[in-house]
Amino acid sequence: MTEPDAPARADELAALARVVRDGVGRLNWRMRAESGAPSPGPMVLAVLSRLYRGGTHTPGELAEAERIHPQSLTRVLASLTSRELITRTPDPSDGRRSLIDITAAGKALLREYSVRREQWLATAMDRALSPTEQQLLRLAADLMARVAEV
Template sequence: MHPEPDVAPPVSADAELADLARRVREGVGRLNWRMRAERDPSGPGPAVLAVLSRLYRAGTHTPTELAEAERLQPQSLTRILAWATERELVTRTPDPEDGRRSLISITPAGLAVLRDYSARRERWLATALEATLSPTERQLLKLASDLLVRVADA
């Protein structure tokens, strides 16, 4: 028996496409990490922000639905919801169809926290774009961002 080589299979038979995939992944990943660093360190953490964002985008959820959608363990979600409920960022109401379940919704205060987080990141990004890119490069990035959304929605 020969040990398997420690090499990942090729991403694509097309080397240029594989290089593009790697570059996009790296760029998007680094930008995501950098933008996350713009959050208020005394504010909610990434998991709370993800839950608030899910509730804003997709509406009211049961705790089970939230845990599955955000790929969280139920115990982790319980802590997140307790923290967010204590700060009145979410509400928990009985499910009218099944009294054993509860429904979680974002509150106006939760929406304000989410909007502040988004605005803080977008301010940083706008400043970085202005300082780093030429007007032509910004136009190219605008086109590329539309393409990234199309790829994400595929």
Template sequence: MADAAPIQSDADLAHLARVVREGVGRLNWRMRSESDSDSPGPAVLAVLSRLLRAGTHTPKELADAERIQPQSLTRILAGLTERGLVTRTPDPRDGRRHLITITPAGVDVLREYTGSRERWLSGALERALTPTERQLLGLAAELLVRVADA
């Protein structure tokens, strides 16, 4: 790996943004191409992941957190409820709202999907990168999470 010059200008930052976007986009495309045709879509995975990580949410909280249009979330939740991957229960504090919780079956679906993608990715990392490069990628991944959460 060549030594990178320090980011000092708007043009440097724009170039870095483009390279990161392209790299993340290509990796995302490749990981999706490794999935089978029955795997959940990205929005479904985002909802299940949010519920697993952060617990029960109202539909509005889910829509806001995942930046999904309420109408789209309604369709997603209907499908997840029908498949038994989430439950909808009335909010005891406000009967007009519902609380959405991931079920054990939803956890299983999410773990199977993420497990198969992570197995592919760990093999690709082992084949393509040196141990030092893998260590650097770990640091970069932590930074990408920080950027995504900013």
């Protein structure tokens, strides 16, 4: 790539980013609206999902993984603990820290919410997309997941 092409490439990527952000945002909004029940909230879903996928975390690890301030996480963890969606146990290697785990009730809440959203999305994809378009969407979803991990 030559130097004069760099600004054009940056503009193309910015335009692509806007289209992807808009599409993801609209789809997320629609899935929340169509799920048929109130959302547990984005931070609750993020914490429960992280614990489900990654297992036990310290509060600091959760805050870093979700890119939020530990102080913001404190209220969420207190709420999840009182609702028995997570457990907090002392870290055997450092009693000043706690270890956070998702409970069976937390897994059930996460799964129930996910299933409702996935059912709506599966029906919408079947109605709106050809098999080829569904395959392209599968590839795009994999790419978006990779970008999210950067």
